[in-house]
Amino acid sequence: MKKLKSFKYAAAAAVSMMASATIATAQIRVVATTPDLASIAREVGGNKVSVVALAKPVEDPHFVDAKPSHIVTLNRADVLIEGGAELELGWLPPLLESARNSKIASGAPGRVVASAGIRMLDVPTSFDRSKGDIHSLGNPHFLVDPDNAKIVAKNIADHFAAVDPKNAATYRANLARFTNAVDVKTIQWVRALAPYKGAKVVTYHKDFVYFARQFGLAIIGELEPKPGIAPSPAHLASVIGAMKSQGGKVLLVQPYQNRRTAETVARQTGAKVLDMPQQPGARAGTDTYIGMMDNLVNTLAAGLK
Amino acid sequence: MIKRGLLCLCAFVATIPVAAQTPQKKDSTAKADSAAADSIALIKQLEKELGAPNADTTSTTSQSPRATGGYMNIGFVSLVDAGWTSADDIDALQPGDHDPKARGFTLPNTEITFDGNVDPYFKGFANIVYKIDKDGESAVELEEAYLQTTSLPYNLQLKAGQFVTEFGRQNPQHPHSWAFVDQPLVLNRMFGPDGLRSQGLRVSWLAPTPFYTEAMVTIANSTGETAWSFLSPESESIHGASVAERKVKAVGDLLIAPRLATSFDLTETQTLVLGASGAFGPNNSGPSNRTRVFGIDGYWKWKRAAAQAGFPFLSLQAEALSRSYEADDRTPLPGDDVVPPGEVLKDRGAYGQLLWGIKPRIVAGLRADWVKADAALSSGENRTTRSRISPNFTWYPTEFSKFRVQYNYDDRKELGVDHSLWFQFEFLLGAHAAHRF
Numbered sequence: 001m002k003k004l005k006s007f008k009y010a011a012a013a014a015v016s017m018m019a020s021a022t023i024a025t026a027q028i029r030v031v032a033t034t035p036d037l038a039s040i041a042r043e044v045g046g047n048k049v050s051v052v053a054l055a056k057p058v059e060d061p062h063f064v065d066a067k068p069s070h071i072v073t074l075n076r077a078d079v080l081i082e083g084g085a086e087l088e089l090g091w092l093p094p095l096l097e098s099a100r101n102s103k104i105a106s107g108a109p110g111r112v113v114a115s116a117g118i119r120m121l122d123v124p125t126s127f128d129r130s131k132g133d134i135h136s137l138g139n140p141h142f143l144v145d146p147d148n149a150k151i152v153a154k155n156i157a158d159h160f161a162a163v164d165p166k167n168a169a170t171y172r173a174n175l176a177r178f179t180n181a182v183d184v185k186t187i188q189w190v191r192a193l194a195p196y197k198g199a200k201v202v203t204y205h206k207d208f209v210y211f212a213r214q215f216g217l218a219i220i221g222e223l224e225p226k227p228g229i230a231p232s233p234a235h236l237a238s239v240i241g242a243m244k245s246q247g248g249k250v251l252l253v254q255p256y257q258n259r260r261t262a263e264t265v266a267r268q269t270g271a272k273v274l275d276m277p278q279q280p281g282a283r284a285g286t287d288t289y290i291g292m293m294d295n296l297v298n299t300l301a302a303g304l305k
Numbered sequence: 306m307i308k309r310g311l312l313c314l315c316a317f318v319a320t321i322p323v324a325a326q327t328p329q330k331k332d333s334t335a336k337a338d339s340a341a342a343d344s345i346a347l348i349k350q351l352e353k354e355l356g357a358p359n360a361d362t363t364s365t366t367s368q369s370p371r372a373t374g375g376y377m378n379i380g381f382v383s384l385v386d387a388g389w390t391s392a393d394d395i396d397a398l399q400p401g402d403h404d405p406k407a408r409g410f411t412l413p414n415t416e417i418t419f420d421g422n423v424d425p426y427f428k429g430f431a432n433i434v435y436k437i438d439k440d441g442e443s444a445v446e447l448e449e450a451y452l453q454t455t456s457l458p459y460n461l462q463l464k465a466g467q468f469v470t471e472f473g474r475q476n477p478q479h480p481h482s483w484a485f486v487d488q489p490l491v492l493n494r495m496f497g498p499d500g501l502r503s504q505g506l507r508v509s510w511l512a513p514t515p516f517y518t519e520a521m522v523t524i525a526n527s528t529g530e531t532a533w534s535f536l537s538p539e540s541e542s543i544h545g546a547s548v549a550e551r552k553v554k555a556v557g558d559l560l561i562a563p564r565l566a567t568s569f570d571l572t573e574t575q576t577l578v579l580g581a582s583g584a585f586g587p588n589n590s591g592p593s594n595r596t597r598v599f600g601i602d603g604y605w606k607w608k609r610a611a612a613q614a615g616f617p618f619l620s621l622q623a624e625a626l627s628r629s630y631e632a633d634d635r636t637p638l639p640g641d642d643v644v645p646p647g648e649v650l651k652d653r654g655a656y657g658q659l660l661w662g663i664k665p666r667i668v669a670g671l672r673a674d675w676v677k678a679d680a681a682l683s684s685g686e687n688r689t690t691r692s693r694i695s696p697n698f699t700w701y702p703t704e705f706s707k708f709r710v711q712y713n714y715d716d717r718k719e720l721g722v723d724h725s726l727w728f729q730f731e732f733l734l735g736a737h738a739a740h741r742f
Contacts, residue, residue, distance in 0.1 A: 056573065056610060063615040065608060066742045067576050068517035068568035075460065075511055090704070090739045097428065098519075098741075100511065102456035105425075129705060228614075228703065230665060255611040258665075 028164050031077040031104075033088045034061050036143045037114055037152065039280040039289040041081055043178040044156045048167045049079075054095075057281035060256035062133075062228070066091045074099035077110070079163055081156060084115030085140035109162040114152045118142050121209050132226025144278055144296065145210035146186045149289055150179050185290055189297045190215065196304040200248040202239060202271070204257040207278065211296070220248050223261055231261050243269040250303045252276045274303040377421035378736030382481045386411040390713075390725035395439070398715060398723060401488030402498035403436070403480040405727045412437040414480045416448070420736075427452045430468075432479070448479075448502070460511040469502040470523050470562050472582040473602040473624045476500045482740055484622075484660055485695055486711045486729045490674040491654030494687070495598050495626050497533025501584060503560060517568040527553070527560040527586040534596045534628060535560055535586040542687035544590035546635035546645050551589050560586035568742075571605075578604040578742065591634035600626040606742075608662075618662040625655035632684070645683035652678045652688060666701040670711075691717045705733040 030051040032038035038053035045051065052073060055064045061083075064070075074080065074095055082088055096104070103110040120138030127136055142148045157175040161168035197216040201208070204223045212219050221242050225235035242248065243265070251262045251273045262273045276299055277283055280292040386405035392398040399405055403413040415435040423429045432449040451466030469477045476492060492500060505525025512518040527535040534540075540548055553559065566580040584598040606620040633647035654676035661669045672695040678688035697711035709729040716722050 058611040060612060060614060063612065065576070065606070065615075066739065067570065068519075068566075068578060068742060069570045069576070071511070072515070072517050092739075094739050094741045097453070098511070100455065100457065100460060100462050105455065106422075129703075133703065256613050258613055 028078040028160065029076055030079045030081065031073055032081040033064075033083060033092060035279040035281050036289060036292065037081045037083065037156075039287070039292070040143075040149060040153050040178070041079075041156050043289065044153050044171055044174050045160055046170060046174050048164065048170055049160065055279075057279040058255040058277065061087050061279075062090060064088070064091045066094050068098075070095050071098045074104065075101050077101060077104050079110045079112060079159060080104035081112040081114055081159075083140050083142075084113035085120065085137040085142070086135040087140035089135075109159055112156055112159045114155055115140075115142065116155050117151050118148050121213070122206065132224070133228030139206060139209055141207040141278065142210045143289075144208065144293070145214040146182045146189070146293060147214065148210060149293075150182055153178050153182075181290060185293065189293060192297050192301050193217075196301065199250075199304050200243075200246050201250050201252055201300075202243060202248050202265070203252045204254065204262060207254065208252055208276070215297075220246050223251070223265065231258075236261070236265055240265055240268045243271060250274050250300070252300075254278060255282055272303050274299050276300065377419055380418040380736045381416070381734040382418070382479075382737075383415040383732055384413055384481060385730045386413055386486060386727055387729075388725060388727035390723060390727075392715070392720075392723040392725070398717075398725070399487055400490075400493045400498055404487040405725075405729075406439040411439065416479065416481065418736075422455075423452055426455060428455055429453075446499075460513065462509045462511075464507040464509070465505075467502065467504045468507070469500060470525065470560075470584065471507065471521055471564050472496075472501055472562055472584055472598075473580065473600045473626070474578075474604055474622060475624065481731055481733070484658060484668070484670050484699075485672050485697055486709060486727045487695075487713075489624070489656040489672070490676045490691065490693060491624065491626050491656055494652055494654055494676045495534055495584075495600075495628050497530060497537065497539070499531045501533065501562075502531045503527070503529060505560070514567075517566075519566050521564050521566075523560070523562040523564075524556075525560045525562070527558060532560055532586070534584070534588065534598055534630060536589045540589055540685075541638070542685040543630060544588070544632045544635060544645075544650065545638070545683055545685035546590060546632070547638055549589045549591055549636065551587055551592065558587050560584060574610050575605065575607045576742070588630060588632075590630070590632040591636075594631035594633055596631070597629045598626060599628075600624060604742075614665045616662040616665045616667075618660075620660045620662075621657065622660075623655065623657040625653070627651070627653040632681075635683075643683075648682055650678070650681050650684050650688065652676065666703075668699045668701070670697045670699065671695070672697075689717060689719070691715065705737065707731045 027048060027050045030041050030045060030049045032041050032051060032053045034055045035053040035057045038051045041049065041051045054070050054073065055061045082092060102108065105111060120142065122139035124134045124136060143152065153175055157171045160171040193215045198218055200218045200220045202221050202223065203219060206222055206227050208219060221239045223231045223236065223239060225232055248269065249271050251266055251271050253259050253262045253273060253275060255277050259273060265271070266273045276296050278292065280289055281287050283295055286292045286295045387410045388405055389408050390398060395406060405411045406413065413436055417433045419431045421429060429452045430449060434446050434448045436444050438444060447467060449468045451464050451468040453464045454462055457463065471477050475483065475489060476496060503525035505523055507521055507523040509519055509521035512520060526532065530537050530539055534543065536551055538548060562582065562584040564580060564582040566578065568576060568578040570576050580602045582600045586596060588594045588596040602624040604620065604622045606618060608615065608618040612618065628651065630650040632645065632650050635645040637644055656672060656674045658670060658672035663669055674693040674695070677690045681688065694714045695711055697709060699707055699709040701707045711727045713725040714722065715725065
C-alpha cells in the first residue's frame with residue numbers, strides 16, 4: 001500500500017513536471033536588452049512569456065560586454081526588445097550576428113524597437129563626435145517618462161500579439177492594466193513632485209531629460225562636459241558656479257557613474273547626491289518599472305525637501 | 306588611383322538616400338478585441354502580404370541615415386606608431402606586418418571598413434588596409450571581403466570570401482583592437498607577418514548546449530604569403546631550401562582549419578572563454594609534405610558589476626601553439642650542394658597577456674611572449690628561440706581614440722637583449738563595428 005502511495009506521488013510529480021514543462025515550452029522566450037524593458041515585457045506578457053534582460057540592473061547599458069552567453073540567449077529567443085535609440089550600439093550588433101536567429105532579425109515580428117512612436121529629445125542636427133557620444137536618433141534614456149513607458153508597452157503588446165496570436169487578448173488586457181496602473185501612478189508622481197516644480201537639478205550624464213520634462217524640473221547642468229566625456233576640473237568648476245548662482249540642490253547619479261566626482265561637487269555646493277538608478281532591480285524593492293519610478297520620485301522628493 | 310576611387314565610393318555612399326523604414330507591425334490588435342485567434346492571424350497574414358503601415362501612435366522617432374541603415378556602414382581606423390629601439394635589424398625584431406617598423410614613425414595600419422546587409426539572407430564585410438612601409442612607400446591590401454549568411458537553419462552560418470581564419474583569439478582580430486602595439490611572436494612564427502587569412506569558406510554551428518559552444522571549420526586556399534606555414538612563396542625562411550611548386554589536386558591540398566570554442570559565466574562578473582584550433586594543409590618544402598598547427602586559447606575577464614564605462618576590469622588572455630612541419634625531399638637552394646635531410650621541423654610558443662582596466666579609460670597591460678624551435682639538421686632563419694616581456698599603458702580619451710606606450714624587453718638568445726620603446730596613437734572615424742568579447 002505504501003509502495004502504491006509512493007508510486008502515486010511519483011506519478012503525480014512526473015505529470016506535474018511534464019505539465020510545467022509544457023507550460024514552459026509554450027511560453028514565448030523574450031530577451032530585453034535592459035531590465036526596464038524586461039520589466040514592462042513581464043507586465044504585458046504575464047505568464048505567457050519568460051523574460052530575461054541582457055544588461056544587469058546596475059550595469060552601464062552603454063557598455064555591456066558582448067559575452068558569448070548572450071549569444072546563446074539571443075539564439076533561443078522568440079522576441080528581442082531593444083531600446084531603438086542606439087543605446088546598445090556598442091554591443092548588440094556582434095551578438096546578433098553570432099546569434100543567427102531570424103525570428104529576431106530587424107523587421108521581423110519578433111524584433112521590438114521600443115522607441116517606435118516616442119517623441120525623442122536631443123536629436124542631433126549634425127553628426128559630430130566633437131560634441132561627445134551623441135546618439136543619432138536622440139537621447140536613449142526615455143523610459144523614465146511614464147508616458148513613454150506606455151508607448152513602449154503598446155509596442156511590446158503589438159509584437160507579442162503578432163508572435164503569439166492566440167494569446168493576443170491576454171496581452172491586450174495586460175497592456176490595459178499596465179497602462180491604467182501607470183496612469184494612476186503618474187498622477188501620484190506628479191503630485192509628489194508638484195511642490196518642487198522648477199527645482200534646479202544637476203545630473204551626471206544627460207539621462208534625466210525626459211524625466212525633467214515630465215515632472216517640471218530644471219536641469220542646470222551635467223557633470224559630463226559632453227555626453228560620454230569624463231568630467232574635467234574646469235567643467236566641474238563651471239557646474240559648481242552654476243549651482244551656487246542658480247541654487248542647484250541635488251545631483252542625480254546612477255550606480256555606474258562616478259559618485260565620488262558627484263560628492264566632490266556636492267561638498268563645494270552644499271547639494272545632496274541622490275542615487276537615482278533608472279533600472280528596476282538596481283535597488284532592493286524596485287523590481288518592477290513602477291517600483292523603479294516610485295523610487296526615483298520618492299528619492300527626489302525627499303532630496304528636494 | 307585606388308585612393309581616389311575609394312574617395313569617390315565614399316562620397317557616393319554618403320549620398321545614398323535614406324533607406325525606407327522597416328515596415329512595422331500594424332496595430333491590428335486594437336481592432337481585434339473580441340476576435341478569435343484565427344482572425345488575428347489572418348490580419349497579420351494580410352499585413353505581411355500587403356505591407357503594413359507604421360504602427361506609430363503619436364509622433365515618429367526621428368530617423369537618420371545611419372539609424373535606418375544607409376545601406377552600408379563605413380569606418381576608418383588609423384594607427385600611428387612612433388618610437389626607438391636598440392636593435393638595428395628592426396624588421397627581424399618586429400616581424401609583424403602591423404608592428405612599428407622604424408626608429409621614428411610608422412603608419413602600420415590604416416583600414417577602411419565597410420559592412421551592411423546585402424539582402425535578407427546575407428551580410429557583407431570588407432576591409433581594405435593601407436600602410437606606409439619603412440621606406441615611405443604606400444601599400445594596399447584587401448585584407449577581408451566576405452559575405453556571411455544570416456538565416457540558415459540548424460544554427461548554421463556560412464562565410465565565404467577572403468577573411469582572417471578563426472584560429473585562436475588574436476588571429477581573427479584586426480590590429481586596432483589588439484591590446485599591444487605588436488603581434489605576439491608565436492602568431493608571427495606560425496602564421497607570418499599578416500596572420501593566417503585566405504580565400505575560402507567557413508561553416509559554423511552553434512551547438513544547442515546550455516552554455517556557449519561553437520564549432521567551426523574553414524576550408525581555404527593554402528597558397529599565398531598569408532598561408533605562411535603552408536604554400537607561402539616565402540617558406541624558405543622556415544625550411545631553408547628551395548620552394549617546391551605544388552599544384553592543388555585534391556581537397557587535401559587545401560587548408561583545413563577546425564575550431565571549437567566554449568564559454569561559461571563563472572559568476573555574474575566573471576566570464577571564461579576556451580578554445581582549441583587546428584590548421585592543416587600542404588607545405589612547399591617538398592612535393593608531398595604537410596604542416597599541422599595546433600592551438601589552445603583561453604580568455605578570462607572580470608568586470609565590476611556597477612562598472613563605469615566598462616571599468617574597472619581585469620582580463621587574462623593566453624594562447625599556446627605548436628607546429629609540425631614536414632620537410633622531406635627538399636631541394637637545396639641555388640648554389641648549395643648539400644641536400645637537406647628529411648625531417649620534421651617542430652616549433653612551439655605561447656603568449657599570455659594581463660590587462661588591468663584601472664579606472665575609466667586607463668588600462669595597464671603586461672605580456673610575456675615566447676617561441677622555441679626544436680633543433681633541426683637543416684632549416685631556415687625563421688626558427689630561432691626568443692622571448693619578450695612587454696609592459697604597456699593605454700589611455701583611451703574616448704572609444705574613438707587611444708594613446709599607448711609600450712616597452713619591449715627582447716631576448717633573442719644568440720643576438721642578445723634589445724630594448725624598445727614604442728608609442729601608438731589611434732583614431733576612428735565613421736561607423737565603428739562593436740568589438741566581440
